[in-house]
Amino acid sequence: MDVIGQFPLFYFPDYGSAWMMGITGTIHILASHTSVGAAMLFAFLARKAYKENRTDYYPYMKKYGMFLLIFSYVIGSITGPGIWYTATAASPRGISALIHNFVWVWATEWVFFVYEVIGVFILVYFINKIDKKTHLQLTYTFALASVGTLALIIGIISFMMWPGTEAYYTTGSASDAFFGVNTFPHMFLRIGFMIMMSGVIGLLISSSMRKDNAELSYELSKKMGYISLFGGFVTLLSFIWYMGTLPQNAHAVFAFSKDAIIQNRIVLTVAFSLYFALAVFKPKMIHPAMATAMIFVILIGGLWSGEKLRESMRKPYVAGQYMYSNQIISRDVAGKGIKNELPIIAEKGLLALNPFVPKRLKVITTDNKLEAGKLLAKMACSNCHSLEKTGVFRPMKDRLVGMDKEGIKAILYTIGDGGMSYMPALKLPEAEYDAIAEYFASLKY
Structure with a gap:
């Protein structure tokens, strides 16, 4: 019996499957980006403390480290x-594809990560317990391990967007997959944001020290303002560079909401610039409550919107521009022995080929058409769209509102055939088109 390598279906109502990973990932990125940015900041402050004999910096570094x-x-x-x-x-x-391509890269990243975790404990608890030169050298190794972790992860994440070279599809080589055209722009974009975040967190720490040492608090707040401005400038330039290295489907998605995205970035740039300028020129006005609020502004307005944009532009792919978000392989990768599954799906259909489809739904009948259409919609669409009337992320209701079955079917026919260039080409047998259309029509969006 012919089958394709599908897994049991996971569907999260109202939000869609993939966005649960996106929400978790955004929280994780705030934490991880703060740690890498802080590692670079620690190296900068430790060097300054050592060279200028500024022992008053160490309590600040310790508080930052505890945070x-x-x-x-x-x-x-x-x-x-x-x-x-x-x-x-x-x-x-998708996870399987990343592991098979980058197993040794990920193993190396874990070595760096373990060193990071050990390093932050050493830096915090050994301040004033070891000589300053040794402490400085440890901060350098901590920073290098943190940036090394970033560089390895960015190569993997960039591959999810685009290998950037046709050689990968022939060789299947990890290096051809890792060193794509957007890997380094993406890395500098992240580094810029991390530097900015280190300054933002630094402003919270420095403003909270005002009662203990007001003069030092103002000095460090001013420094954090400069650091944040520098990081924001690097982020902005790298974002422009990064956008120029993206594949065609990413630009098609970007163009779909271009005006809103540009407006959002302008507003955020102005807001952040004013806040950082305030820290530089009026550090006395930076209070812990304001600094805390700005962390949430950056999380929701900056990081979440940025990650949502990146996830959206990567669609319809989840890995290497050969695997769709719905787990279907859309092209050959000779170097990995991977075969395009679109022709056999067009011939035999998703229901017949997916090993986890119940036997009663393998063949569409009048009695099971609605149930089969619902399952097909989840299999084909739910990794990008929420299907319910109450859907939040990319809801189908926004695209199919007021349409009857024939109108919906006409849209399904055009997907990937020039109707919506950012959506994947996925040809199905007529019976499956009909079942999906009937299911969506039954929801009466």
Whole structure:
């Protein structure tokens, strides 16, 4: 019997499957980006403290380190496995593809990560307990391990967007997959944001020290303002560079909501710039409550919107521009022995080929058509869309409102054939088109 390598279906109502991973990932990214940015900041402050004999910097570094231990490494350690769990449920084939391509890259990243975790404990608890030069050298290795972790993960994440070279599909090589055209723009974009985040967190720590040492608090707040401005500038330039290295489908998605995205980025740039300028020129006005609020503004307005944009532009793919978000393989990858599944799906249909479809739904009949259509919609669409009337992320209701069965079927026919260039080409037998259309029509959006 012909089958394709599908897994049992995971569907989260109202939000869709993949967005659960996105929500968990955004929280994790805030924690992880803060830790990498802080590692670079620690190296900068430790060097300054050592060269200028500024021992008053060490209490600040210790407080910052304690914040990292509680915020970044506790929350990061919880949400990191959370990403694995949600990704494995929502996109098991996608995770399998990443592991098969990058198993040794990931193993190396874990070595760096373990060093990071050990390093932050050493940096915090050994301040004033070891000589300053040794402490400085440890901060350098901590920063290198953190940036190394970032660089390895970015290569993997960038592959999810696009290998960037046709050679990969022939060789299947990890290096051809890792060093894509958007890997380095993506890495510098992240580094810029991490530097900015280190300054934002630094402003919270420095403003909370005002009662103990007002003069030092103002000095460090001003420094954090400069650091944040620099990080924001790097982020903005890298974002422009990054956008120029994206595949055609990403630009098609970007164009779909281009005006709103640009407006959002302009508003955020102005808001962040004013806040950082305030820290530079009027550090006395930065209070812990304001600094805390700005962390949430950056989380929701900056990080969440940015991650949502990246996830949207990667669609309809989940890995390497050869695997759709719904786990279907759309092209050959000779170097990995991977075969395009679209021709056999067009011939025999998803229901017949998926080994986890119940026997009663393998063949569509008058009695089971609605149930089969619902299952097909979840299999084909739910990794990008929420299907219910109350759907939140990319809801089908926004696209099919007021349409009857024939109108919906006409849209299904055009997908991937120039009607919606950012959606995947997925040809199905007529009976499956009819079942999906009948199910969507029954919802009466």
